[in-house]
Amino acid sequence: MTSPVLVTGGTGRLGKLVVAQLADDGCAVRVLARHHRPVLPGVEFFPADLRTGQGVEPAVTGAAAIIHCATSTRGDAQATRNLVAAAARAGSAHLLYVSIVGIDRIATWGYPKAKLEAEQIVAGSGLPWTILRVTQFYDYCLANARKLSRLPVAPVPAGFIVQPVDPRDVAVRLAELARGRPAGRAADLAGPQVTNWTELLRGYLTASHRRRLVVPLRIPGTRAVRDGALLPPPGHTAGARTWEQFLVSQLGAAPKPRLSPA
Numbered sequence: 001m002t003s004p005v006l007v008t009g010g011t012g013r014l015g016k017l018v019v020a021q022l023a024d025d026g027c028a029v030r031v032l033a034r035h036h037r038p039v040l041p042g043v044e045f046f047p048a049d050l051r052t053g054q055g056v057e058p059a060v061t062g063a064a065a066i067i068h069c070a071t072s073t074r075g076d077a078q079a080t081r082n083l084v085a086a087a088a089r090a091g092s093a094h095l096l097y098v099s100i101v102g103i104d105r106i107a108t109w110g111y112p113k114a115k116l117e118a119e120q121i122v123a124g125s126g127l128p129w130t131i132l133r134v135t136q137f138y139d140y141c142l143a144n145a146r147k148l149s150r151l152p153v154a155p156v157p158a159g160f161i162v163q164p165v166d167p168r169d170v171a172v173r174l175a176e177l178a179r180g181r182p183a184g185r186a187a188d189l190a191g192p193q194v195t196n197w198t199e200l201l202r203g204y205l206t207a208s209h210r211r212r213l214v215v216p217l218r219i220p221g222t223r224a225v226r227d228g229a230l231l232p233p234p235g236h237t238a239g240a241r242t243w244e245q246f247l248v249s250q251l252g253a254a255p256k257p258r259l260s261p262a
């Protein structure tokens, strides 16, 4: 692909992996975010705020594809509206949006509601589009596991069934989709294992040689998640790397604590 691919949120958790993948594939890459952070050599950085629309136009002009990874806790629908408007004015780039598996089953509050609305904005934009719904990223799970295990007793949401994915698998898939034709709703992407939060936390404790009492707690209002709302439907694409493999890559061979003498 000779024209550049723009990655919104290209400095974020997923965005920077997408940028690295595209650069590896030999694509010209642009990054859009509010705050300047180091980007790979050869990658062009465009400071812009999608919520106000300021600075967006130059970033989208001439882009063959836009992979929209930018997100924040508030305002994703408006940000997407501004991106679509600028992209439509600039031409007809292929717009790819990263969403969340099961979003329509949990969109009862702010963040998922805004993401679902953003999906609808992309699908109704008149631009060629692809939406890829993915499950929770392993590094998000790891950050949560670290928080939960700060105390000797580790509380964990009871019965949360999930199928998290390595964000590198997501980046590979997005780069592939950006090179292809607009796909509409692409097959959802999840990791290779169905699991639950208790097992994820236990895996982390084992890999980091920590001992904690794991206490599953029932959280009111989370029935949908306990019923599997975050699991992908049949026919989804499965990433390759397991949670255990991810933990080894992140934690390395953590030394086992020495036993105290009897």
Ligand SMILES: NC(=O)c1ccc[n+]([C@@H]2O[C@H](COP(=O)([O-])OP(=O)(O)OC[C@H]3O[C@@H](n4cnc5c(N)ncnc54)[C@H](OP(=O)(O)O)[C@@H]3O)[C@@H](O)[C@H]2O)c1
Residues within 6 Å of the ligand: 008, 009, 010, 011, 012, 013, 014, 015, 032, 033, 034, 035, 036, 048, 049, 050, 051, 052, 068, 069, 070, 071, 072, 079, 098, 099, 100, 101, 115, 134, 135, 136, 137, 138, 140
């Ligand atoms: N994390 C997960 O487990 C998970 C699971 C499924 C789907 N997803 C989806 O994957 C996508 C990426 O998530 P992530 O976890 O990688 O996000 P992240 O690490 O929080 O990164 C967000 C990025 O968006 C940029 N950004 C935020 N507000 C902006 C604005 N107003 N204008 C321009 N740029 C803005 C941030 O840079 P600045 O702050 O410098 O602007 C940053 O580069 C999101 O759509 C998310 O819903 C995430």
